[in-house]
Amino acid sequence: MTGTKLIKVISFDGDMTLWDFENVMRHSLSITLKELRRHIPGQASADLTVDRMIEIRNSVAIELKGRVVDLEEIRFHAFKRTLEFIGCYDSSLAADLNSLYLKHRFEDIELYPDVIPVLDILRSDFTIGLLSNGNGYPERCGLPDRFSFVIFSQDVGVEKPHSGMFLEACRHAGCDTCELMHIGDSLKSDVSGANGVGAISVWLNRNAVQNKTGIVPDYEIRSLLELTEITDG
């Protein structure tokens, strides 16, 4: 177990740590699907599902890996591909659907209830940052002015668990890796990445799932509020 006395900087993952991305993504896709069906009535659009749209988006992201890093652009290509899938080749409609999706994806996001209270407690003693493989801009997710640094993998060019992400956080915060504590819901991205650079890793396991990975976090918590006990230790 790594000591917590050295901690100066705390970085948070975004999706599924501070907000329920899966939920807002599905909600925003279902609104966008309704709009798509309004523009293109017929059996093909009636048969389209949110799950199918997610599959298309994920396969487009794999195809574009290394060529397109901007997540909003990947989402646009996914809408274009979704329309092509139902026989429609209209890239301006794809752009409109992407705008509608992004509007809801940001405006309808809900923070987990422990987020604001814990950030308010920790920020008086620590430098707080966001370290995300997603694109949840804090100012669009109800968290303006909460973070001293915000680092997205789409800007760094590598994704967690790559050490480059954690080193970039330390560079921004002006700290050594042993002075960084990182919190996230993903054992593979957050915990393994933090462990790899010698930072303190905290696994946020809200649903008490079993860890079958062999990746060992320094700390495991059910709620972000437990962070105050770790930093007091």
Ligand SMILES: [Mg+2]
């Ligand atoms: Mg996450």
